[in-house]
Amino acid sequence: MNWPCSKAPMRKIKRRTDKQASYQVKLAAFTGPLDLLLHLIERAEIDIYNIPIVEITDQFLAYLQTMELFDLHIAADFLLMAATLMQIKARMLLPRPLVETEEEAAEEEDPRLELVERLLEYKKAKEVATRLQEREAEARRFFPRTGGYFPDLEVAATAEPVGQVTLWDLVQAFSALLESLLPRLELEGMPEEEYSIQEMMDQIMAGLDRVPRIHFSALFSGLTSRKAVVASFLALLELIRMHKVLVQQDMTFGEIVVARWEG
Amino acid sequence: MNWTKAKAVLEAIIFASSEPVTVKELSMILELNYETVEQLLAELNKDYDDQQRGFHIKEVAEGFQFVTKPEYADYLEKLKKVPRQSPLSQAALETLAIIAYKQPITRAEIETIRGVRVDSSLSTLLERGLIEEAGRKDGPGRPILYRTTKDFLKYFGLKNLDELPIVDDWILNQQLQIDLTAD
């Protein structure tokens, strides 16, 4: 069993969501991870500036597990957010160094801050989208003329069809296109790094052969690309699902750890 | 539905339709018989005349449609001469450039080069008479080929296509060919 990253999540998750159809209807309505997160926050009626990260992360992961991820791009975006949430959670649970003064306390940045800022910005976009949707519905009740015989229809062939555009603009447009094409071709020419989920799963299990517990953050350290993070995270979810590993929070150390399932 | 409202609806339907509307269609939407529909249409046209409107409803082979009255043709001529078209968008310009240099070319080939759908720029260019269809390409689906028109040469002040400035021909042939065949 060796899935390339691009196929695994879709097939796998699709198969086991039959009995959870009721969730999928709701989930289909989310346009992205921020949308889902905002929904969870609003539903819980909590202060956006003081998100109970542990609770929200758990809920986010629960949703993710029931999600039918048709589109790999979108799936990756949700998984990336899940990884971000778990990292924030890990940082929040770390024992804080004792601070001497109030200034020091103030300087210490809340790990949630960046996420809150993103959520607030996204919330505005969503608000505008809603307002646009209202205008759209209103505008759709006005029908313009689309047919009939009118001399205007012949305007195209007689008036200036190109406006102020000159031959030079045309040549420039083409040169610019070629220029933009070159880097794209180079990029496409490079072999894409493949991250197989099975490989990532094997890696985690091999790691657990050497040590009984692996810190969550260690799973992702050293992974530089977005694809690698996503594949690694998918591997972890898969292992949890297969009851091969267990994710726990060890209060003594405060970090999330991954351990073998002792079943 | 009262008489006045029925007239307004009738008028709105004929106005918004992209093609002439038949009495049958009007009758179905309004839930009125053919005779009543025809009576309403006649009354509408009488209103337009009485009120000296600039348009009226005309029956053509396929049904009813609005036309402007001939007495205003001179003003409508003026409308043609007012340079009211917006300049070509960057997207349309890029599409035109590709067609000019790679003609005849299919839509799919243009899309491969531009990396986006080009439906809307193609229809703008067709509408403005800058490009035209040039038969179909052999092969699956027999897609339509496009080429530039005589008007294209005229607007850009070219005698013929050979007068198009040479754009780094090597890059053109090497890179674009690769890109197109890769599709």
Next chain:
Amino acid sequence: MNWTKAKAVLEAIIFASSEPVTVKELSMILELNYETVEQLLAELNKDYDDQQRGFHIKEVAEGFQFVTKPEYADYLEKLKKVPRQSPLSQAALETLAIIAYKQPITRAEIETIRGVRVDSSLSTLLERGLIEEAGRKDGPGRPILYRTTKDFLKYFGLKNLDELPIVDDWILNQQLQIDLTAD
């Protein structure tokens, strides 16, 4: 030209044009000043209301256009000959909202705000002519910039970008307004 004839000509011009006609264009064709044109337009719309016509003149995208009155929409929806696009998806609306307020903006910038890839909503919006490319941003990779089009205003029935709803500190940047008036 007397008042009644001026009204009829005005009506015929706007009626015949498939694109909104600006006061400036109307003023040029009729050889009347802006004020008079606006007065005639107001009178025409009053006539349409008094006479319970099915359509009236609406100001949209910096111009004037005939549209059916909204109260007849239900009947028009029954007619198959009325071309209708499906409403935009929630995802496309979010992308469009961001472009409208932050234009010109790159794809990566939109993706940062939305937290998802926007390839597919961008190509939908480009294809429907609601956005267009607006050159390239300086900096690494020289990414393509996007902005809204005139059709965007038409689609949402907006007179101009100032009519966009105000949301907190999301305000149109000045650059953009200069950009559009220069068009």
